[in-house]
Amino acid sequence: MFMFLLVSCSVSLLEFACAVVYLDADTIVVKSIEDLFKCEKFCANLKHSERLNSGVMVVEPSEAVFNYMMSKVNTLPSYTGGDQGFLNSYYSNFPNAHVLDPNIPQEVLKVRPVPEMERLSTLYNADVGLYMLANKWMVDESELRVIHYTLGPLKPWDWWTSWLLKPVDVWQNVRERLEETLPASGGGKNPNDELLVKFLSCYLSVFYSFVTIVLFFRQGAFFSELHYAITSDTFTS
Template sequence: MADQSFVTLATNDSYVKGALVLGSSLRNHRTSKRLTILITPHVSDPMRKVLEKIFDEVKLVNVLDSGDAAHLALLKRPELGVTLTKLHCWELTQYSKCVFMDADTMVLSNVDELFEREELSAAPDPGWPDCFNSGVFVYRPSIETFNQLLQLATEKGSFDGGDQGLLNTFFSNWATTDISKHLPFIYNLSSISIYSYLPAFKVFGTDAKVVHFLGRMKPWNYSYDSKTKSVKDTQDPTMAHPEFLNMWWNTFVTNVLPLLQQHGAIKDTATGVKALSGLVYSLAFSCGFCREEEVTEAVSHMSISSPAQSNPPPSPPPMSSEERKERWEQGQADYMGLDSFDNIKKKLDTYLQ
């Protein structure tokens, strides 16, 4: 239907990769709904061109950030402040009803039946069941609701510093008023291991329709072996279901990678980067030259770049490690300078000698 749409959000080029897999999975399972993505100015032009090949509408929005360092520190997830940008989804009033899905989700079957639900329908959060998880929810676009959410964010903020705390405060009757707005957990299946979760997964997991890659480590942070068609050396004790990771990467390689190559959104050295990624991890941690999260962020960005330039720009002024890490997380790595593939390779060669 033209007046109903799946909606997602990408705030940088890394999350674009997730959104492209999500969009491809929806297409592969023959959704009849439109696909819309909200993007921020941090998304590069080549990536925008690729998004236009999979999504019906690519809408540029400004960044909304809670700036709530205290609550985000409790979660150890400072990057979640920008998730308030998700609120722009209520501005899509050309649609009568939408289903929002985070860019780190992937559908395993057709889920168009979600549009039969009403606002605000969502699945319980695995860590706090009296709250819903905001990675997948059914809603009705409304400028009035958007303005009310902004007012609530300004006056009271979010109890977790991100969109989930704010939305649970706004839709505070979700837990008790209408059970029909509680989506079955199969529509937002956590990919990480939680106490008592595995036995339930054995019973209900085969019916899963949407998998959600929760946590800091995202599918695009891992190294993939195209020959075995499997993720290599995950070394992540919380990743309880690697088969979902393999499915994500199979979709990426089959549907997304050709588009990235076609539109110049990925370097020719991408294959070399992937081959070295496992080495990056082992050398980085054994030599202690950077923290784990910095390495995973680096691996997630190394293969993505703006088109090559004939005259490389001058080197930027020196920046602190924290400033450099922040630029990585915002999708603003210095691909042509300090963070170029050649420089990364030189760093590896130093440790190999």
């Protein structure tokens, strides 16, 4: 699976603290996500199905937690057969976790127990599947942090999806501003896609011309038959 990792670490003589933000490849950051590094152990978003979504996560690296997870891989069920299903079994109480509040004062953070898990606001994992249900975001669009293109066949890197899903424009607008670091990565241009678009345009033009000609001749034949019927002796009698 493709992914992006953002790591923030602070090191001193007496402590080592590190947070890792995981982002699926079908997500795009549209606003600062620095607040995610205020998550202390494990954070993710709860989707409409009451299940943890692993597309955007914050984790505190821990060898002990990793080893314990590995010991449970063969015994805990996974409804997806992959990481998301396993994490839902491992963090079975996740739906009851509190929502991460990045604005909690430091004085409060120092005295409260560190939560084992916290839920992320929808702003950090805005699901385009939910967008399609209402044809709009169910949260303040100006406050969105991360958009997640969860719909399997409608991924934003496929040029034609923008015709069906408006939030794909956000992805494409960013792509068009990219410098060309890899072949076909600059300006959102892809030679294969451009060739396909030209082929489809040519095909549609020819098809339209063909249909127009057929309709023209059929229309001509219709009027000829109508004229014959009007002027014929059979019709006038």
